Amino acid sequence: MLVDPLAALIEGPSRAALRLALAVPLSGPLGMTGPAALACAMLAAEEANESGGLRGRALELVTVDAGRAPDEVAADMRGLLAAGAVDAVCGFHTSDVHRALKAVTANRTPYVFTPPHEGGRPGQGVVLLGESPREQLAPVTAQLSARRALRRWALVGNDYIWPWAVHAAAVPMLRASGAEVVLDRLVPFGGVDAERLVSEVRRSGTQVVLLSLVGRDLATFNRAFARAGLTDRILRVSGALEENGLLEAGGDDSGELYAVMPWFASEADVDGFAQRYADRWGPTAPALGAYAHGCYQGVRHIAALAAADALNVRSLGTTAPGPTGRRNRAKLARADGLTLTVVH
Known part of the structure; x- marks a missing residue:
């Protein structure tokens, strides 16, 4: 399910799979959130594939380390798009990387950005799942x-x-x-x-x-x-x-x-996500958090668009609900030991 970006470049377009560039930080200041992001994205892709796939295609994830300098991340993404190796982009990263990727994907391929963002106009084909x-x-x-x-x-x-x-x-x-x-x-x-x-x-x-x-x-x-x-x-x-x-x-x-x-693992598990994550990855899984959960939502959103034959830059809105049908909204949580507990 995880495809190395070099392998994707060599293989080029795939008829059997919809390949999603998963741009998450695997290094740098946010690198500690990368393992949970990969685990959540893989869970989302597995659920999409187990439900019958995306109009006859399997969902695969092409990993891109978005923890590097913006120009490096943008150069890698530009190469993948030029080769027709990916069909959409999804992930979380710092806003300077987001700006660089937005310039590369504009009017070209769908791009779902999942974390809190800097505000402003998202651009054609860019969906923002987080909050300003x-x-x-x-x-x-x-x-x-x-x-x-x-x-x-x-x-x-x-x-x-x-x-x-x-x-x-x-x-x-x-x-x-x-x-x-x-x-x-x-x-x-x-x-x-x-x-x-x-x-x-x-x-x-x-x-x-x-x-x-x-x-x-x-x-x-x-x-x-x-x-x-x-x-x-x-x-x-x-x-x-x-x-x-x-x-x-x-x-x-x-x-x-x-x-x-918008989300904390210590909340009541309304949609069963935390339990599904624990069942899939076991007790030694990377700690869940809002960034990783947003990545799950982003992959599921891409899958839903593909299943509806709506995965194109012209049909995308600038904001979107998550899989539960609700848009992410900020919540205030208090740190207590090693958990974050919602207070309103």
Whole structure:
């Protein structure tokens, strides 16, 4: 079911299979989420194939490491498309990679982008399953600003497109709720000086830190934050924290670390997904999280379009529901040990 990209290039177009380029981070700051993403995508493909396939074709996944530099990922995807080796693109990755892939796939092949995104127009043939910064933050900023008079906020993120959009959306929303931004910092990927950042946060007198750091950088910051003894004094909210990131950070028992994502493994398993995942991969499976679950939804969405003979760039909407028929919506969850529990 998993096809090496070099093999796909050599073989070219396939009549027997619909080949989906699965662009997920297998390296880089988000690389720790890759194993669960592969497991979820494979589960989605297996379910599609077991249900009879896609109009006589099997669904296969061509893996593309989207954890590299945007131009490298785009070059690989351009080669696959030029060779007719893939029929669609799906996955999650940072928004700079997303922009590069959008330019390559525009008006050419369907592209389903599954995680929270930076907002703006998605482009022809691009489907967004996640939320924009405003959609993520709207249910949260007013609630937390009103709680215990939490009025002083710090914004800390990586220096690329998605955190820029998060900060741009957060500032007016916080001001409208009566809060102020006392610190605004963006740091390079992989170059986060966590001790220095934590020191700046402490000196700023902030009450809440809105984190748009991702992957390993987010975990590094949270570990330094705990070492500094600030977990009971300053509340943290992240738009990119899910179970893998919490495990990487060593867990959190303070009750003052929150995540804003659309899905958590600790939720009631309404559609049975977590149980199907556990049944398929067993007790040693990679930890489930929102990124991986979004990847599952993306593959299922591609499969549904193909089964309906609607997998073409002109027929795609810019947003889409998941397999349950509902669009992803952000939820607020609190870290408790090594789980994230929905609080509203």
